[in-house]
Amino acid sequence: xxALLEIEDLRVTFPTRTGVIEAVRGVSFSLGRERxxxxxxxxxxxxxxxxxxMGLTPPQARISAAKLSFDxxxxxxxxxxxxxxxxxxxxxxxxxxxxxxxxxxxxxxxQIVETLRTHEKVGNAEARERTLQMLEAVQIRDPKxxxxxxxxxxxxxxxxxxxxxxxxIANPELMIADxxxxxxxxxxxxxxxxxxxxxxxxxxxxLIFISHDLRLVSSFCDRVIVMYAGKVVEELKASDLGRxxxxxxxxxxxxxxxxxxxxxxxxxxxxxPEWAA
Amino acid sequence: xxxVAETRREWLLSERPASRMQARLGRxxxxxxxxxxxxxxxxxxxxxxxxxxxxxxxxVLAPYxxxxxxxxxxxxxxxxxxxxxxxxxxxxxxxSRVIHGSRWTLFVxxxxxxxxxxxxxxxxxxxxxxxxxxxxVLMRVTDIYLAFPKLVLALAFVAALGPGxxxxxxxxxxxxxxxxxxxxxxxxxxxxNSDYIKAVQLMGASPMRIxxxxxxxxxxxxxxxxxxxxxxxxxxxxxxxxxxxxxAQPPLPEWGAMIASGRRFILDQWWVAGAPGFAILIVSLGFxxxxxxxxxxxxxxxxxx
Amino acid sequence: xxxxxxxxxxxxxxxHFRALRGVSLDVAQGESxxxxxxxxxxxxxxxxxxAGxxxxxxxxxxxxxxxxxxxxxxxxYRKVQxxxxxxxxxxxxxxxxxxxxxxxxxxxxxxxxxxxIRRALDEVGLGSGFRFRYSHQLSGGQRQRVAIARALIVEPSILLLDxxxxxxxxxxxxxxxxxxxxxxxxRKLTFLMVSHDLAVIAHMCERxxxxxxxxxxxxLAASALGTRDVSQDYTRRLLKASEGFxxx
Numbered sequence: 051x052x053a054l055l056e057i058e059d060l061r062v063t064f065p066t067r068t069g070v071i072e073a074v075r076g077v078s079f080s081l082g083r084e085r086x087x088x089x090x091x092x093x094x095x096x097x098x099x100x101x102x103x104m105g106l107t108p109p110q111a112r113i114s115a116a117k118l119s120f121d122x123x124x125x126x127x128x129x130x131x132x133x134x135x136x137x138x139x140x141x142x143x144x145x146x147x148x149x150x151x152x153x154x155x156x157x158x159x160x161q162i163v164e165t166l167r168t169h170e171k172v173g174n175a176e177a178r179e180r181t182l183q184m185l186e187a188v189q190i191r192d193p194k195x196x197x198x199x200x201x202x203x204x205x206x207x208x209x210x211x212x213x214x215x216x217x218x219i220a221n222p223e224l225m226i227a228d229x230x231x232x233x234x235x236x237x238x239x240x241x242x243x244x245x246x247x248x249x250x251x252x253x254x255x256x257l258i259f260i261s262h263d264l265r266l267v268s269s270f271c272d273r274v275i276v277m278y279a280g281k282v283v284e285e286l287k288a289s290d291l292g293r294x295x296x297x298x299x300x301x302x303x304x305x306x307x308x309x310x311x312x313x314x315x316x317x318x319x320x321x322x323p324e325w326a327a
Numbered sequence: 328x329x330x331v332a333e334t335r336r337e338w339l340l341s342e343r344p345a346s347r348m349q350a351r352l353g354r355x356x357x358x359x360x361x362x363x364x365x366x367x368x369x370x371x372x373x374x375x376x377x378x379x380x381x382x383x384x385x386x387v388l389a390p391y392x393x394x395x396x397x398x399x400x401x402x403x404x405x406x407x408x409x410x411x412x413x414x415x416x417x418x419x420x421x422x423s424r425v426i427h428g429s430r431w432t433l434f435v436x437x438x439x440x441x442x443x444x445x446x447x448x449x450x451x452x453x454x455x456x457x458x459x460x461x462x463x464v465l466m467r468v469t470d471i472y473l474a475f476p477k478l479v480l481a482l483a484f485v486a487a488l489g490p491g492x493x494x495x496x497x498x499x500x501x502x503x504x505x506x507x508x509x510x511x512x513x514x515x516x517x518x519x520n521s522d523y524i525k526a527v528q529l530m531g532a533s534p535m536r537i538x539x540x541x542x543x544x545x546x547x548x549x550x551x552x553x554x555x556x557x558x559x560x561x562x563x564x565x566x567x568x569x570x571x572x573x574x575a576q577p578p579l580p581e582w583g584a585m586i587a588s589g590r591r592f593i594l595d596q597w598w599v600a601g602a603p604g605f606a607i608l609i610v611s612l613g614f615x616x617x618x619x620x621x622x623x624x625x626x627x628x629x630x631x632x
Numbered sequence: 633x634x635x636x637x638x639x640x641x642x643x644x645x646x647x648h649f650r651a652l653r654g655v656s657l658d659v660a661q662g663e664s665x666x667x668x669x670x671x672x673x674x675x676x677x678x679x680x681x682x683a684g685x686x687x688x689x690x691x692x693x694x695x696x697x698x699x700x701x702x703x704x705x706x707x708x709y710r711k712v713q714x715x716x717x718x719x720x721x722x723x724x725x726x727x728x729x730x731x732x733x734x735x736x737x738x739x740x741x742x743x744x745x746x747x748x749i750r751r752a753l754d755e756v757g758l759g760s761g762f763r764f765r766y767s768h769q770l771s772g773g774q775r776q777r778v779a780i781a782r783a784l785i786v787e788p789s790i791l792l793l794d795x796x797x798x799x800x801x802x803x804x805x806x807x808x809x810x811x812x813x814x815x816x817x818x819r820k821l822t823f824l825m826v827s828h829d830l831a832v833i834a835h836m837c838e839r840x841x842x843x844x845x846x847x848x849x850x851x852l853a854a855s856a857l858g859t860r861d862v863s864q865d866y867t868r869r870l871l872k873a874s875e876g877f878x879x880x
Contacts, residue, residue: 091801092772206671235670236828236873243877262801269876305806307835309874310858315810316835319803342769343761350728350764522722526782529683530736531709540735544726 053080054224054256055103058117062098062107073098073111075280081224085250085257087267087288089302090277096260099277100226103258104143105133120224139169142217144210146229151213152201158212159185159197162219169220184215188245207238211245218249224256232261243270264291264302276302279326298325361624368620374613382429391420393427394578403596413598415589417578421602424580428603431581432610435496435565440554442500447507448550452538454508455515466512472505477560478567485573492565492581495574499564503557510553514546548625555618559611566607582607635697636661636822637682637790642691644674644681644846651677653846654691661789664816664823666837666854668830668870674846675826679792682824683714695790710740713783717795719775723767729753729778730763736786752781755818756811773804777811784815791816793825797832809836830857830874842867 062074074095079086090096101107103118105125118125120141125133137143145151153161162181166172172180178197185193188211201209210230217225227246231239247270250257261267268274268291276284276299284296294300301319340357344350362368381388391410396402396418404414412421454465472480477499484498518524519542527541566583568574570590575581577588582603589600637659644652652674659665667675680686682693684704693700695711716722723732733752737745750760756777767775776796783791796812797805809832816823827833833840834857842849842864850864862868872878 091803237670237869240873240877247877247879264802265876269878302802305803307806307809307829307831309831309834309871312858313835315813316806318806318810342765344728344764347728347730347764350730350766354766522716522718523724525685526714526716526722526779527724527735528685529709529714530739530786531704531706532735532739536739541724 053082054121055081056117056119057103058115060099060102060115060118061113062095062102063112064108065110065112072280074102077277077280077282079275079282079285081256081258083254083256084273085247085259085271087271087274088258088260088277089262089264089267089274091262091302093279094277095280096277097228100143100228100258100260104141104226105137106143138165138217138222139220140222141224141226142220142222144213144217144225144227144230147206147233149201149206149209152209152216154201157198157200158204162212162216165216166219181215181219184219185212187218187249188212188215189241190215205238207234207242210234210242214242214246214249218253221253222255224258225250226258226260228260229262230259231266232263239266264299265306281326283325296325297322358624362620365620365623367616368623371613371616371618371620374609375617378429378433378610378613381426382433385427385430389420389423389426391423393419393424393580395419403592403599405596406598412602413596415585415599416592421585421598424585425582425602425606428580428582428585428606429610431492431575431579432562432565432607435492435499435581436558436561436614438496439500439503439561440558442497443504444507444550444554446500447504447509448511448543448546450504451508451511451513452515452542452546455512456519456534456538456542462512465508469505469508472502473509475502477502478564481564481568482571482573485568490573490576492569492575492579495565495568498568499561503561503564506557507550507553510549511546514549515542518542518545548621552618552622552625555614555621558614558618562607562611562614634661635659636663636695637665637824638692638694639678639682640692640694642678642681642693643689644677644686645689646686651686651846652681655843655846655848656691657841657848657851659822659824661822662820663839664825664837666833666840667824667826667843668828668833668840669843669849670828670870672845673843675843676794677846678843679714679794679824679826683712683792684708706740709788710786711788712790712792713786713788714792714794715776715779715783715796718799719772719779720767720799722779723775725767728764728766729758729770732767732778732782733785736782740786742786748785752785755784755815756781771804772800773808776800776804776808780808780811780815784819787819788821790822790824793823795827796825798827798829805832812836830870834858842870 057080058078060074060077061072064071064073077099088096088099098107102113107113115126120136152158159181162184163177166177166180182193182197185196190196190208190211196204196208196212204212230246231242234242249255259267259271268288271288274286274288274291275282276296278298284294284299286294291303294303304317305319307316338349339353341349341353344353396414398418401414401418403416404410406413410420410422412425414420450465450469454462480502481498484501485494488494488497524537524541527537565574566586569581569583570587572587575584577584585603586600592599635658639655639657641654641656642652643650643654655674655678657665667678669675677686681688695708700708730749733749734745737748742748749763753759753763758774758777762770762774770778793812797808800808813836815821825833825836834854837854839851839853841851844866849866850862852862856862857871860871862871
């Protein structure tokens with residue numbers, strides 16, 4: 051199986067008044083049609099990695115990579131216009147809070163229709179039909195009603211489903227989900243993950259799932275990359291998480307409280323400077 | 328020498344200030360760096376400092392008396408080496424009058440700011456924090472003031488109080504607080520429901536303490552910006568009242584009054600009205616640039632780093 | 633066991649929306665009690681109702697046997713303090729840590745402020761190096777420590793904790809939870825803690841109440857969660873969800 055996405059030595063730096071901040075410092079991985087989890091704490095560079103692939107890094111940042119190719123296309127040298135066409139059409143991204151990523155003054159249905167029509171030439175009726183189908187696919191019970199609602203009129207879980215529907219309407223091959231369920235309640239969270247999981251399996255998409263929640267990611271993904279201070283410290287199969295070797299990964303797993311274990315005080319992470327080296 | 332400056336800078340920018348003083352100075356220094364990076368703002372600051380210096384040293388700088396002219400030999404002379412800005416119809420040196428006039432301009436501007444800004448701040452924060460009928464009453468009063476053009480209202484006040492520069496200042500102050508109240512109220516509404524205000528409520532602080540010590544500091548920077556931006560308008564309103572004969576009375580060298588008396592000669596002896604007009608223009612510009620720079624430097628939304 | 637905090641049939645209504653529909657609980661002195669639920673369950677509203685931040689439509693709240701009136705007095709705020717969820721929003725952006733800690737002391741008229749501030753910072757593991765920093769110079773975990781220090785400085789007997797660690801990274805969460813346990817032991821505090829995370833509540837509390845739609849679903853001992861000894865379907869669903877994703 052050929053890799054869908056190949057990244058080698060990806061670096062993202064932000065120049066600031068006080069010096070250069072290195073958000074991502076040499077990340078390499080390749081992704082097939084699988085579910086890859088990227089886990090790390092805030093400031094680990096996990097989100098910036100996702101944004102760099104997507105081409106959504108703020109303009110003042112500098113990106114460099116030895117290799118950054120999507121399905122054989124070199125993303126580094128791609129003109130902005132083609133990159134835009136790629137984005138949304140073949141690569142899609144789901145962000146944490148649907149409240150900020152959906153247009154508040156446009157109905158959900160129209161937003162999805164517009165997304166579809168910027169990528170494909172389809173008639174009005176067909177676009178509407180496909181949008182309704184898509185809303186049904188993300189398990190929205192009454193798609194006709196939701197079609198005409200504005201984002202503020204739906205719950206967080208519903209909004210995130212609508213967001214997923216919008217991202218999937220163009221049939222992307224790669225989906226980057228940045229904390230897609232962190233703003234949702236636990237029970238809703240699992241529903242959304244279920245939908246995502248089925249769609250990925252049915253359509254043969256590649257999925258990058260970025261999250262701070264090591265346990266959730268390992269239960270959902272095939273493979274997990276653990277990031278710390280802009281670097282990959284460990285890469286392992288999700289089922290092997292219990293056998294993680296890096297002390298950071300182990301520490302991260304250990305420090306979470308568990309329902310069926312009585313550990314007082316909780317073990318805390320003893321950060322070693324050599325991890326960041 | 329450079330190492331001393333270097334360590335001083337480090338001390339100011341320290342992430343771990345060791346005293347209250349160092350924390351405060353460090354914060355001021357960061358604001359100053361942000362302000363001084365803006366070249367236009369520095370031009371504005373320079374103009375205002377120049378105005379202060381001129382006003383302070385008016386007696387030394389002015390080559391002639393501002394009020395006693397030479398009626399026999401020096402009426403309406405054009406600008407020359409003796410009289411840089413020329414002379415007016417009473418034979419007074421216009422440069423000297425402009426220099427002395429800077430004192431009156433400062434007097435007006437500072438007094439108006441000192442009277443109007445605190446009133447606006449208090450009304451706005453109290454209305455915003457208290458809400459309910461207090462808010463309704465205070466804001467309707469504000470609306471009434473806002474409904475009249477500033478100059479017309481000021482005119483009415485001066486007419487009631489009698490002409491004179493002190494009354495003009497009072498009238499301008501009374502008419503210029505409502506916008507400040509509006510700003511302060513808007514700012515208060517955004518912070519009053521924040522957790523840090525809730526936290527102070529949970530300490531058992533009285534409403535007055537919360538308004539004075541916790542909400543007002545959040546409103547002050549946007550107010551300072553607005554006041555400096557308004558300075559130009561205040562000068563112009565004062566000049567307008569002077570021009571209409573309701574502000575400064577002759578022979579006071581107030582810039583607006585000077586333009587008013589120079590109006591009769593505007594076509595033949597343009598410098599009589601031109602020089603004070605130019606002074607107003609420069610000082611207004613200075614305040615505007617300063618205000619713009621302050622807005623960028625003080626705006627909490629631009630990040631506190 | 634003496635009752636430290638008693639809530640009796642409390643109802644809260646916001647513009648016709650019934651946020652709390654008659655909730656009762658009883659927390660003993662020195663106990664740590666947890667409130668679990670999803671958004672809209674009313675768990676935070678209950679906490680805020682106790683603190684006097686939202687008006688109570690009906691019902692009674694008693695602290696240390698004394699029934700509270702409509703207005704909370706200063707004495708109440710000496711006894712009850714709160715730590716908020718968002719460490720970025722709960723510290724005044726224009727005040728140094730020193731100012732933040734001085735304020736409660738000034739309000740309640742403590743004489744030996746200097747000493748208390750130093751002790752409070754030491755207690756939450758920050759030390760005097762942090763005393764004159766502004767909140768933007770602190771990390772999320774450090775801010776939450778400052779918030780805890782501020783709550784403890786007036787020596788309350790009840791601490792209300794509103795998702796105190798949900799905005800923090802897992803490793804920082806562990807540190808803050810340990811700190812909270814430590815101060816509770818040292819000062820014999822009573823905790824009322826709100827969280828959406830069953831594991832955090834199970835770790836921190838002795839008893840808990842599960843809430844949904846402004847009502848209590850069930851009350852149980854924290855140990856019952858470990859043994860899955862729960863009676864309500866909703867609690868079971870929450871428990872299952874907290875185990876992570878299961879492919880069906």
